[in-house]
Amino acid sequence: MSDDIKRLRLLIGTYKLSRPVSPELQQYVIDSRMPDLRRILKKSGAYTLLAWLVIIIFSIFRKYGLHVTMIQSKIIAGLTAAAVASGSAAAVYGGARYIMKAAGGPAFRVEETIEKPEADIKEKIETIPPRAPAEEKRIEKKRIVPLYKERTAPVGKKPQVKDKQEPAKKKNAVEEDTISDIPTL
Amino acid sequence: MKKATGPNDEFTRAYMEYYPLLLSSLLARVSNPEEARDLCQEVFMIFLEKFDSITNRRAWLYGTLKNVVYQHYARKKPDVDIDEVFNDEGLAFTNGARDARIMIAEAIEQVECSEEDRVLLDLIAIHDYSYGGVAEILGLSRRQVEYRYGQLAKSILDYLKSRGIKGLAELL
Numbered sequence A: 001m002s003d004d005i006k007r008l009r010l011l012i013g014t015y016k017l018s019r020p021v022s023p024e025l026q027q028y029v030i031d032s033r034m035p036d037l038r039r040i041l042k043k044s045g046a047y048t049l050l051a052w053l054v055i056i057i058f059s060i061f062r063k064y065g066l067h068v069t070m071i072q073s074k075i076i077a078g079l080t081a082a083a084v085a086s087g088s089a090a091a092v093y094g095g096a097r098y099i100m101k102a103a104g105g106p107a108f109r110v111e112e113t114i115e116k117p118e119a120d121i122k123e124k125i126e127t128i129p130p131r132a133p134a135e136e137k138r139i140e141k142k143r144i145v146p147l148y149k150e151r152t153a154p155v156g157k158k159p160q161v162k163d164k165q166e167p168a169k170k171k172n173a174v175e176e177d178t179i180s181d182i183p184t185l
Numbered sequence B: 001m002k003k004a005t006g007p008n009d010e011f012t013r014a015y016m017e018y019y020p021l022l023l024s025s026l027l028a029r030v031s032n033p034e035e036a037r038d039l040c041q042e043v044f045m046i047f048l049e050k051f052d053s054i055t056n057r058r059a060w061l062y063g064t065l066k067n068v069v070y071q072h073y074a075r076k077k078p079d080v081d082i083d084e085v086f087n088d089e090g091l092a093f094t095n096g097a098r099d100a101r102i103m104i105a106e107a108i109e110q111v112e113c114s115e116e117d118r119v120l121l122d123l124i125a126i127h128d129y130s131y132g133g134v135a136e137i138l139g140l141s142r143r144q145v146e147y148r149y150g151q152l153a154k155s156i157l158d159y160l161k162s163r164g165i166k167g168l169a170e171l172l
Helices: A005-012 A023-044 A047-062 A069-106 A115-127 A131-143 A167-177 B010-029 B035-051 B055-074 B082-086 B094-112 B116-126 B131-138 B142-162
Strands: none
Touching: A005 B116, A005 B142, A023 A047, A023 B010, A023 B035, A047 A069, A047 B010, A047 B131, A069 B010, A167 B082, B010 B035, B010 B055, B010 B116, B010 B131, B035 B055, B055 B116, B094 B142, B116 B131, B116 B142, B131 B142
């Protein structure tokens, strides 16, 4: 404490110019400042949520020793409001997108519960009759599509008879079966 | 009643500075803190109504405070001598001491400083607020408050010297 401060304090104390307030009351005064401002603004009709936000920012900065003006508080309030608005909009968009994705997917299906799966399978295996080997061969034959079937024999002709012992006859028969491309007069 | 459409920035700033000063003055004159708060609100309601027409805010606020306290005592405690409420202990001093007192009070009043510094001086010198408390009220650091108060104290003592008081021993 400087000498000037000490001397001034001494003067004020000697001439009883002071009206000291106890430390408890000092804190009471500081604490009641904001609620009373709110009441005054409400009574006068000047109270709005945005105005109160600006005042709160103004007082918070002052509380921590940062000297800001009301205009600076308004700018900070505006930036804060913009940040909150954009953040909440992004959250709503993300939430809506998630819900749409969840609702648009395939419906949930409940699988059948099989009490005794192993026993059931065994029973089914037992009930299926074993296939005969001949039948299996026949099925395989059916699947083969012969190419010569496309060429049908002319009407009125005798069906070809396989005769491995007479190749000459077979050759003649083939010649007879062929259709000439030369138009007949 | 004035219907403000938006926040009155100047009013809010003035309120934040003068409220602790006025409530401290009221606490010295009204024993009940809740009553003091109500009276302080009353003063600031009138202040808001007439805000645009007020030039010297500090003087106006102290004048209105005096009127409001007078009315309060007239309503609630008519048997109380209102003049005694505002009478300072200094009035009991002998004439010589009284003159010195007036001179010191004048020195405090006449010192050239900003509105904010005036509030700072009143809170520390008159109401014995701590530097930390004043820093919180005015939005300054504790060191800034201490420095400013030191400068103001120096200015007051310089003023007294300019009025012919060479040493404080003459006053003490």
